[in-house]
Amino acid sequence: MNKNLALLSLVAALGLTACDQSTPQTTNDSPTSNQDKVYKVGLDNTYPPFEFTQNGKLVGIDVDLITAIAKDQGFKIDIEQMDFSGIIPAMQAGMLDIGMGGMSITDKRKETVDFSDPYFAAGVSLVVADTNQDITSLSDLSDKKVVVKNGTVGASFADKNTKEYGYSIIQVSDSASMFQEVTNGTADALMEDYPVISYAIATGGLKLKTVGERLTGDDYGISVLKGKNDELLQMINDGLANLKESGEYETIMNTYLD
Known part of the structure; x- marks a missing residue:
């Protein structure tokens, strides 16, 4: 009996030692960085x-x-x-x-x-063809066509103010199409964030210009x-x-x- 007890004690001690040795391996598994x-x-x-x-x-x-x-x-x-x-x-x-x-x-x-x-x-600007002398502000848009890009603040602003200023809206899915609508005369004006249109005019040779004050302050x-x-x-x-x-x-x- 005593020998058996001693043997069991030795096995238990070895088991505890093995557990102790494995503990650092567990703690080293840090959370995903x-x-x-x-x-x-x-x-x-x-x-x-x-x-x-x-x-x-x-x-x-x-x-x-x-x-x-x-x-x-x-x-x-x-x-x-x-x-x-x-x-x-x-x-x-x-x-x-x-x-x-x-x-x-x-x-x-x-x-x-x-x-x-x-x-x-940022902020939205009103944009017209560079030869346009008739539109200088929102008040000049009565019976005009305004093109906007879907999902933008410019599109939202145009939609909210169409009744007050009396223009109709053309919607497109990308900026290039929007610029082209005004350049070729299909639309009279567009509404776009000022840094974007300013960059496009400066670098793309677009025959467009911004008019009036910024329409929003975003x-x-x-x-x-x-x-x-x-x-x-x-x-x-x-x-x-x-x-x-x-x-x-x-x-x-x-x-x-x-």
């Missing part, structure tokens, strides 16, 4: 200078900005190019984690998404699905703050707006 996470980002690719294709590569302010934020915060991104009006619906369907595309922070959009801190002060933000991704939103805000502090944010802006 940010570097292992890949977030899908939805962008429109026809919105220069914020996103556009150049020499077969997607470039622009939004592309560089979210890439720099991801690097700063230690996570990875996978950019999905799509029509701007489909970005928020894609987020709702679980196909995207982050929405950008020069997305203005509006109360309507806040019903669906949470926005980061603002990263760009800020752009980076969006995540409302109430579903607070941790990611915090990383985006932290990364944005770090880029502004380091000067990298200014470098990105100057690359496209200098």
